[in-house]
Amino acid sequence: MRVIPRVQALPLVDFSVCSALGGDARETLAGLSRGASPLRAPPLDLPFETVCGLVPRLDALPASLSGFESPVARIVARLYEDLAASISATVARWGGDRVAVILGTSVGGLSVTEAALAHEARRGALPEGYDLRRQHGLFAAGELLAALSGARGPRYTVSTACSSGAKVFASAARLIRAGVVDAAIVGGVDSLCQTTLRGFHALSVLASDPCRPFSAERRGMNLGEGGALFILARGGEGPARLLGVGESGDAHHMSSPHPEGAGAAAAMRGALAQAGLGAADVDHVNAHGTGTRKNDGIEASAIASVLGREVPVVSTKALTGHTLGAAGALEAAFALFALREGWIPGSLGAAPLDPEVSIRVCAERTALRCAVVMSNSFGFGGSNASALFGGPT
Amino acid sequence: MRPVSVRGVGLWTPGAPSWTAWRDGARVPPVARPSCAGVAPTLLRGTSVATCAALEALRAAAADGGAELSTVATIFGSTYGEIQTAVALSAMIRDQGIPSPMRFKNSVHNAPGGVASIAHGNERFTTSLSAGGDLLGLCLLEAFAWLEESGGDAIVVLAEEERPPPLPGHGAHPSIGAALHLRAGEGERMLTRLRADAAGPRATPPSPFADCAVGACLGLLQALDARRSGTVALSVADGAPWLVDVVAST
Numbered sequence: 001m002r003v004i005p006r007v008q009a010l011p012l013v014d015f016s017v018c019s020a021l022g023g024d025a026r027e028t029l030a031g032l033s034r035g036a037s038p039l040r041a042p043p044l045d046l047p048f049e050t051v052c053g054l055v056p057r058l059d060a061l062p063a064s065l066s067g068f069e070s071p072v073a074r075i076v077a078r079l080y081e082d083l084a085a086s087i088s089a090t091v092a093r094w095g096g097d098r099v100a101v102i103l104g105t106s107v108g109g110l111s112v113t114e115a116a117l118a119h120e121a122r123r124g125a126l127p128e129g130y131d132l133r134r135q136h137g138l139f140a141a142g143e144l145l146a147a148l149s150g151a152r153g154p155r156y157t158v159s160t161a162c163s164s165g166a167k168v169f170a171s172a173a174r175l176i177r178a179g180v181v182d183a184a185i186v187g188g189v190d191s192l193c194q195t196t197l198r199g200f201h202a203l204s205v206l207a208s209d210p211c212r213p214f215s216a217e218r219r220g221m222n223l224g225e226g227g228a229l230f231i232l233a234r235g236g237e238g239p240a241r242l243l244g245v246g247e248s249g250d251a252h253h254m255s256s257p258h259p260e261g262a263g264a265a266a267a268m269r270g271a272l273a274q275a276g277l278g279a280a281d282v283d284h285v286n287a288h289g290t291g292t293r294k295n296d297g298i299e300a301s302a303i304a305s306v307l308g309r310e311v312p313v314v315s316t317k318a319l320t321g322h323t324l325g326a327a328g329a330l331e332a333a334f335a336l337f338a339l340r341e342g343w344i345p346g347s348l349g350a351a352p353l354d355p356e357v358s359i360r361v362c363a364e365r366t367a368l369r370c371a372v373v374m375s376n377s378f379g380f381g382g383s384n385a386s387a388l389f390g391g392p393t
Numbered sequence: 394m395r396p397v398s399v400r401g402v403g404l405w406t407p408g409a410p411s412w413t414a415w416r417d418g419a420r421v422p423p424v425a426r427p428s429c430a431g432v433a434p435t436l437l438r439g440t441s442v443a444t445c446a447a448l449e450a451l452r453a454a455a456a457d458g459g460a461e462l463s464t465v466a467t468i469f470g471s472t473y474g475e476i477q478t479a480v481a482l483s484a485m486i487r488d489q490g491i492p493s494p495m496r497f498k499n500s501v502h503n504a505p506g507g508v509a510s511i512a513h514g515n516e517r518f519t520t521s522l523s524a525g526g527d528l529l530g531l532c533l534l535e536a537f538a539w540l541e542e543s544g545g546d547a548i549v550v551l552a553e554e555e556r557p558p559p560l561p562g563h564g565a566h567p568s569i570g571a572a573l574h575l576r577a578g579e580g581e582r583m584l585t586r587l588r589a590d591a592a593g594p595r596a597t598p599p600s601p602f603a604d605c606a607v608g609a610c611l612g613l614l615q616a617l618d619a620r621r622s623g624t625v626a627l628s629v630a631d632g633a634p635w636l637v638d639v640v641a642s643t
Contacts, residue, residue, distance in 0.1 A: 007542070047490050106501060110479060113560075117483045120559050132561050137473065138502060138523035154589070155632070156524040156531045159474070159502035167520060174538035178394050195482050198490070199497035249510040249519050255498040263516060380498060381507020383519070 005244070005276030009390065010173055012230050013090065013183075013238040016082035017333040018075065019226030019320045020053030024082050027056075029337055032345040035365055037210040037318050039222055042192055048201055049208040052192055053224025053321030061144075068144045070109035070135045071191035071225065075326075079187065079229040080148045087149045087185060090231050094182040099151040101142045102172045104164030104188035106325030106379075108138040108157075111193035141189055145229075153181045159325065161379030162288070163247075164188055165227070166328025166387050170245035172232050182234045188329030189227030196223060196324065203255060211291030211322075212349030213315035214300065214361045221290040224321020228333040240336045243277065243372065243388040246270020250382025257295055257378060261302030264288075264376065267384035268306040271374065275388045279307045282388070283370040284344050286331045288378045289315025290322050291349075299376065300357040307374075312362045318348035328377035332387060335373040339391045343367050394537045394587065396640070398580025400546070401458020402614050403450040403572040411453060412614055423567070431462075432512040439495035440508060441478050443471060446570030447505035447552035448512070454548050458574030462513035465574075466539060466547040467506060469521040470532035472606050473553065474502040480557045505552060518543070528606035529596075529613070530587065530627035530635020533573075537587055540577040549573045551607040566602050571610035573617075582617050583640040589633040596626040596634075604629065617641070 018024060020038045021031030031038065039051040058074040060066075065077075080087070091099055112135040119127045134140050139157045146155050154175065158167045165188020172184035200206045200223065207220035232242060248270060250263035257264065272278065285307065288299055296315075303313060316334055323330050338344045343365055350363040371391055378384045402412050407423035409415040426442045427449035437445065447469060455462050478500045482492040501507070503521035510519055518539065524531045529551060536549045552570040556563045575584070602608025606629050613625050620641035627635040 113479065114483050114486075117480065117559070118487065121487060126559060126561070130561075132473075133525070137525065139472070139525055143525070152632070154531060154534055156522050156535075158520060159523050160506070160519075160521050161501040161503055171520070171535060171538075174542060175534070178538045178541045180394065180534065180538065194486055195479070195492065195497070195500065198486055199482070199492050199494070199500070202491045202494040202497055247518050247520070249506075249516045251510045251514050251516045253511065254504070254507050266516065379503070380501045381503040381521075382510060383503055383507065 006274045007244060008177060009241040009243050010176060010232055011236050011238040012240045012242055013233050013236045014083060014086035015228060015230040015333055015336060016079045017228040017330060018055050018078050019330055020224050021319055023055060023057045023078060032337060035346045035348055037348055039210045039321055046197060050206050051210055051222055055226050065144060065147060067131055068134045068140060070112045072105060072109055072141055072189050073144050075189045075191060075227050076141050076144050079227055080145060083229050086231055090183050091150045096150045096152040098153055098182040100153040100172060100175055100181045100184040101146050101151050101155040102168045102184055102186050103142045104158045104168045104325050104329060105138055105141055105190050106159055106161050106164055107190045107193055107196055109135045109140060110195055111191060112136060114194050145185060149185060151185055160383040161381055162324050162327055163377045163379040163383040163385040164325035164328065166377035166385035167247060169242055169387050170247055173242060176234050184232045185229060186232050187227060187229035188326035190324045190326040191225040192223055205292045207291060210318045210349060213289035213291040213317055214296050214347060214350045214354055214357050216352050216354040218291050218296065221292055222321040224323045226320060226323045226330055227326040228329040238392060240339050240392060241390045243390045244271045244274025246386045248384045252382050255380050257298045261298040263382055263384045264299055264302035264378055265306050267386040271386040271388045277372060281372050282307050282311055282374050284338055284368060284373045285311055285313045286335050286375045287313050287315045288376045289317055291317055297356055300359045303359050309359050312344060312366060312368060313359050314344055314347035314362050316345060328385060331375045335375045335389045338370045338373050339389060342369055394541050396579055396583045396585040397537060397540055397575045397577055399573055399582045399584060399617050400576050401454045401574035402617060403453025403457060405446050405449040405570040407567050416618060436508055436512055439499045441475050441554060442568045443475060443552045443554035444505045444508055446568050447550045448509055450570035450572035451509055451548055451550045454572035454574040460546050460548060460574045463515050464517055466518040467509060468532050468536045468547060468549045469506045470528050470551045471523060471553055472525060472528055474523060475500050475504055477554055477557045526606050526630025527628040527632060527635050529609045533587055536575055540575060544577040546576050551610055553605050553607045566605040569602060569605060569607050571607055581642050584637050585640055586638045589635050591633040593634040593636045594626045596629050598629060
């Protein structure tokens, strides 16, 4: 059922991605196709067992930008490297002042501050060179990207926990449609730290083995690092289009989803309404699918209520870990792969499917021609975002 | 973008717990955090000063402008967000190994937005932004762009808590929360021509908020309160300064 879209679809000119599956788009795509979990024990001192998604290679920043040094900054630099030519062309086409930088992150450079505070506890002073603003600030990733790219338009960070990397698409699209800018570098990045690993453990939702979203045997989630960047523009050619984004709030609980999935369903309906699409138009859903008992069941119910029970659904969290503020962007990249490749990855570990999950979860890689893909991202604070992507016109 | 009207404002600081108290210099003995009337005490467990300051400013702006807290869109902004909680969690990890789950779930940057949505049963659009010295201008930009498409009302809420030791800048400014209730379209007090201008002036917030991005709200609230038309500087630092024109009918 196609109706008049509420908003204009915008081209995604190019994108870059890195995750535990690989340091760039080619490796990540190969890892998605292979379908083996790369999650492993993190190189961190922890009083419990877990596995995480670790990006294979992250180089130190160049000396001129070393003031930004942090794991999340290295991810930004890695992603920029692969997108540099397209960003340069975008800045040249529209002018640096007309290109925004809008990134999502939840953790930012917290691991640097954790290390600095531990240093202070041992030695009585913060380490020399510790820079709260450029290493800890959630907005620092955008400042680094602006410094690398020459984009001089509005620059800010969306930080709504695990929906951050999806909500950036909505913010950027609004700025473009309002005529404030002509293009935006958008995306999400996040890294591992003690606070999130131990915090999720304290909430009793962290699994010791690779997570198994939607499975009857699921025992919790894993964390991961990574991210993705995209160029969203007023015009141009690209591998995909942003069709719409739905945003909603659960208004229920800080860390548990609405029991009937009302907020998740509202976000999905909002995305469909923006795009002028009906449920039958959606070919595939990359679910939030964290692997916790509560979240997966509620999301499955919400998907069934909005899109029906037959749309092929996967969670890719067992392949990457949950990358928190980056997840919406990372899985948007997976949505773009699905639009381009003619197959969707397997939802690793989903078999045996939870009998209470009454949607079509594809446990194996599946050949599928997709014209429209939805990506769901739900976070603490009841923050929900669903983004719809379509192929090039 | 089309102009927006300003329907109401809200402010909380430890020694001047409302906009009128700040404006009139009516100082009271500082309190650590506001009481957050209208928010269930159970919801406030484990929340930070920043979250409480934001909730109080939100409540005040909604009351001043007549916004319905169960349906109004909200844009929250903070430079360092839940920085006291981050430091407290690190100390818990060092001392006990595992942080408090209650503090952890309220450690996200969108804790104020999450708590507000739960407290008021508001399922509508909310977002949480972080930026440097141009935080106010960029949060207004997000609000302008949202109102341009969706119409209706939105409240921009900015909050910054006192930075804890041993972090750089601890004690540089007290905690603060400020909010503006905006409505799409024209009104008696309007904000127009929101823009970044490399040649524009920086905001100079009064003491003790000179170095605080949220302190830039004080100049804007003053201009709106006095119905003084003219350009207001919104950025205390970073990049091309953000400016907005206040257009007020007297």
